[in-house]
Amino acid sequence: MTVQTVHFSRGIPPREAIPSTAIAGLTSAVLTAEPDRVFQYAPIGRHTGDQELREQLGKFHSVDPDRVFVTNGSLQALDLLAAHLLRDASEPQVLVEAPTYDRAVQIFRRHGARVSGVPLRHDGLDLDVLRERLRTEVPAFLYVIPDFQNPSGVTTGEDKRRELVRLSAEYGFTILEDIPYRELRFSGTAPTPLGDLAASADGARVLTIGSLSKVLSPGLRVGYVIGPPGTPHALAVLAESIYLSPAPLLQVVAARALADGLVRQNLERIRQLFQPRHDAAVEAVRQTFGDIHLCIPDGGYYVSVHLPIRTDEEAFLAAARNEGLALTRGSAFYPVDSAPPPGTAFLRLPFQALDPEEFAEGVRRLAAAAEQAV
Incomplete structure (x- = not known):
């Protein structure tokens, strides 16, 4: 399937x-x-x-x-x-x-x-x-x-x-x-x-x-x-x-x-549309991983985490693909002289385009990928 x-x-x-x-x-x-x-x-x-x-x-x-x-x-x-x-x-x-x-x-x-x-x-x-x-x-x-x-x-x-x-x-x-x-x-x-x-x-x-x-x-x-x-x-x-x-x-x-006034009208629509998705995303990450957010945002598009992993980023991304996840490589967001904390993968998790159930399913798959990557 x-x-x-x-x-x-x-x-x-x-x-x-x-x-x-x-x-x-x-x-x-x-x-x-x-x-x-x-x-x-x-x-x-x-x-x-x-x-x-x-x-x-x-x-x-x-x-x-x-x-x-x-x-x-x-x-x-x-x-x-x-x-x-x-x-x-x-x-x-x-x-x-x-x-x-x-x-x-x-x-x-x-x-x-x-x-x-x-x-x-x-x-x-x-x-x-x-x-x-x-x-x-x-x-x-x-x-x-x-x-x-x-x-x-x-x-x-x-x-x-x-x-x-x-x-x-x-x-x-x-x-x-x-x-x-x-x-x-x-x-x-x-x-x-x-x-x-x-x-x-x-x-x-x-x-x-x-x-x-x-x-x-x-x-x-x-x-x-x-x-x-x-x-x-x-x-x-x-x-x-x-x-x-x-x-x-x-x-x-x-x-x-x-x-x-279209821009300001649309901003109000966007806020009403995105806030429930934001709230559900923050809660899904907290319930699955605990308080590993870099922050709890009050707006925008992203929740991010430093997810503990037992292997390197490449193996983790391969496991995530096997779980049906499309991720952006977290290390790509760091300049060459910087990196995520050792033993973690940095993950940017956009919530703006996902309904709460889909985001929660994605987080569940992330947890499975982190367990499987060796």
């Missing part, structure tokens, strides 16, 4: 989290009203994105729209920022959380960075380790995902955020805060954004990377950077040399979705 696979692999929105019918309606209206504009090249010459979209993103984040640069997804934002920040760096060192988003590490390394991990705790970076690193080498930038981190689910606490901003000012490094999950909070109080803290800290520098992929639609490919004056134009010069101009249709549709 074929066993249906439980997918603990990709963190993508389920279909029911994307307001496809409403987006299609907005697209039809845009195509009727101004087809000539959206099927032409966007303006060139330091073009920072559709004006209406930047204004709407400025309202959404309570920032001046002149500080917003729109990209084709957040990975492009990361790529452009890495090129911008590493181009003139005398020491191309980049610090990241360990574990962290694996594609970000790949991008930084492609731009010549030496990427080093700082251990992640239940409430953010291990600041003792970070301070020790800073005494010997100041990075070009520190990359963090402070809200419901991918892959761990960790949210950086208020006190640690303030200390990170203080360290940025003291040592002169830039913080890249990546916030794709920030709006997906199901409970608790949101800590202050790093960008807001930097605004009142003399000498601190924070660049914020956002995306509409998790709150509206990944297919629209809308990411953005919020930076200090001058940064959007510098990124625009880089972007034009790579792809000339963005896709006007997608940016105009995204702008209308924000202006019409």
Whole structure:
């Protein structure tokens, strides 16, 4: 009998989290009203994105729209920022959380960075380790995902955020805060954004990377950077040399979705949809394994664990495949100088697309795989 696979692999929105019918309606209206504009090249010459979209993103984040640069997804934002920040760096060192988003590490390394991990705790970076690193080498930038981190689910606490901003000012490094999950909070109080803290800290520098992929639609490919004056134009010069101009249709549709309130309406739908899945996922892990969560997230997509295993990761993953599980290799989320604790496998367990019964079945299979791997 074929066993249906439980997918603990990709963190993508389920279909029911994307307001496809409403987006299609907005697209039809845009195509009727101004087809000539959206099927032409966007303006060139330091073009920072559709004006209406930047204004709407400025309202959404309570920032001046002149500080917003729109990209084709957040990975492009990361790529452009890495090129911008590493181009003139005398020491191309980049610090990241360990574990962290694996594609970000790949991008930084492609731009010549030496990427080093700082251990992640239940409430953010291990600041003792970070301070020790800073005494010997100041990075070009520190990359963090402070809200419901991918892959761990960790949210950086208020006190640690303030200390990170203080360290940025003291040592002169830039913080890249990546916030794709920030709006997906199901409970608790949101800590202050790093960008807001930097605004009142003399000498601190924070660049914020956002995306509409998790709150509206990944297919629209809308990411953005919020930076200090001058940064959007510098990124625009880089972007034009790579792809000339963005896709006007997608940016105009995204702008209308924000202006019409669709994004905020969809966020409320997503929270109602995901919270029961989150609660059931946390409980399933606790009942099966005990308190081995890296944290209990208050939102986002992920629960993560350091699962004790009696063998190496390769043998465990083979046993998991035999149990009908699709997993992402946990060690891939660690930079080359970092690793999960000895005797454990790091597992990112996305819950956003699984009903409670399917997630619980996946956890049961994980337990069986851990017992079988020798």
